[in-house]
Amino acid sequence: MSRGFVKEEDQEEIPMVPPRADLPAxxxxxxxxxxxxxxxxxxxxxxxxxxxxxxxxxxxxxxxxxxxxxxxxxxxxxxxxxxxVPIEDQYADEVRFGATVTLKIKGVSKLQKYQIVGVDEADINKGKIAFISPIARLLIEKKVGEEAVLKLAKGERVFEVKAISYDA
Structure with a gap:
């Protein structure tokens, strides 16, 4: 039956469902x-x-x-x-998916810890960043002692890898 023959109060609205975390096509x-x-x-x-x-x-x-x-x-x-991605298959001495990375950010005294995870698991409040994030992409394949530089509108932020671990 056409929607034109349905009483207005009987018409259901299509539910607006919030999208999941963005995963590029x-x-x-x-x-x-x-x-x-x-x-x-x-x-x-x-x-x-x-x-x-x-x-x-x-x-x-x-x-x-x-x-x-x-x-x-x-x-x-x-x-x-x-x-x-089985973390036991990752290179232990290199930042890869699943790694928990301890970073020294130039100009900041406190060390930061982030785990590189999937988009649905990412939660910055829990120290989990998506593998597609700019910081994660810069850190991939880095080793302890190496630096990654994030270009910002006003300068840059330099991250030094202090430690890498893969905790299951």
């Missing part, structure tokens, strides 16, 4: 084992949430279900495209 969706576990855990939580929707209004229940299903579709696309 054509980029491989690399994830750590922990990152994959988090994606799978998120899927289980969404399924539980969907299965436990409790609403007296059937329309509200349908809208909530559609919203969760849309989020699940995006999540399943990420899970299906994920390529787990």
């Amino acid at each position: 054509g980029a491989t969706n690399y994830v750590t084992r922990n990152g994959m576990d988090l994606l799978l855990e998120e899927r289980e939580e969404l399924i539980k949430e969907r299965d436990n929707i409790d609403s007296v209004n059937e329309n509200e229940k349908r809208i909530a279900t559609n919203f969760i299903n849309a989020k699940l579709n995006l999540l399943n696309e990420r899970i299906n495209s994920a390529k787990i």
Whole structure:
């Protein structure tokens, strides 16, 4: 039936689902084992949430279900495209995907620690940066003692690699 013959109050709005973390077209969706576990855990939580929707209004229940299903579709696309990078296969003396890097930033006294992870696992508040970020791309293949220079609008920021570790 055409939407023109449906009462206005019966028309459902298409749920606006926030996009997942940006992964450029054509980029491989690399994830750590922990990152994959988090994606799978998120899927289980969404399924539980969907299965436990409790609403007296059937329309509200349908809208909530559609919203969760849309989020699940995006999540399943990420899970299906994920390529787990085993950190035990990485070069221990070189910054690669999965590495936790201790950095000395020129002009800053405190050392910084970042782990290079997949886009869905990245969280700067937890010291996890996406492998596609400018800093991560500069650090890849660096060794202890080497420097990476990030060009900024007003000068540059120099990072010296102090330590590299691969903790599973």
